[in-house]
Amino acid sequence: MSAEHAEMGVFQALLGRRSVRKFTDQPVDLEDLxxxxxxxRWAPSGLNNQPWRFLVVQAGDPRQAALAGLTKYGHIVREAQxxxxxxxxxxxxxxxxxxxxxxxACIQNMLLAVHGLGLGGVWLGEVLNQEALVMEALQLRTEEYRLMAVIALGHPAQPSSRLDGAGGSARRPLDELLLEAL
Known part of the structure; x- marks a missing residue:
């Protein structure tokens, strides 16, 4: 594969990924997970300490319903496979x-992988508002683990939206984000 082709693939993934919040009832293949x-796992980390840990909760697991009850995005959690x-x-x-x-970085890597596999997913950070209850529902010790996010994923129930931002607002122009002009 040429460097130009690889670059196009990376940018297509970065610019094409969207948050998907509605899923079919088709299970996610274990190999895809x-x-x-x-x-x-391959995300960068300071000193290569790789501090992340993952818990996979599959559809039908009682912990899924428990998580759904602890976030205002419970409908997304319930639908996720x-x-x-x-x-x-x-x-x-x-x-x-x-x-x-x-x-x-770890979460973004996983979201890009979800997209690359033709699946859909969304980063749920709102669950942090109920961190203690979430950790209790998952039977994870807060002395040992700190909740960062939950990624809900599955097969998209509809084509991903081409919206450029939350609520349909466009992405800010790059010049507006630069502290100094290029």
Whole structure:
């Protein structure tokens, strides 16, 4: 594969990925779940400490219903065919800010893998508002783990929207985001 072709593939994935919030009842293949988790595993982290830990909750698991009751996005959690709970392993952490950044990179890697496999997914961060209850429902010790997000995923129930941002708002122009002009 040429470098130009690889670059196009990366940019197509970055620009084509959308948050998918509605799923069919078709199960997610276990091999696809493994590939998604592998993508997360290969995210960069400070000192290569790889502080992330994953809990996969598949459709029908009683923990799915428990999670659905702890977020205003319960309808998304209930429809998902798999949930990937992303936590930081506190003993593996060395710098809170850098480890949180690493978790974000890990989550983004997994979302890109979801997209690349033709699946749909969404990053649910709102569950952090109920972190203690979520951790209790998942039977995860808060002394050992810090909740970062839940990725809800499955086969998209409808084609992904071409919206450029939440609620349909367009992405801000690059010049508006630059602190200094290029």
């Amino acid at each position: 493994r590939r998604i988790l592998e993508a997360g 798999a949930l990937i709970v992303v936590c930081l392993h506190k003993p593996a952490m060395y710098h809170e800010g850098k480890d949180h950044q690493a978790a974000g």
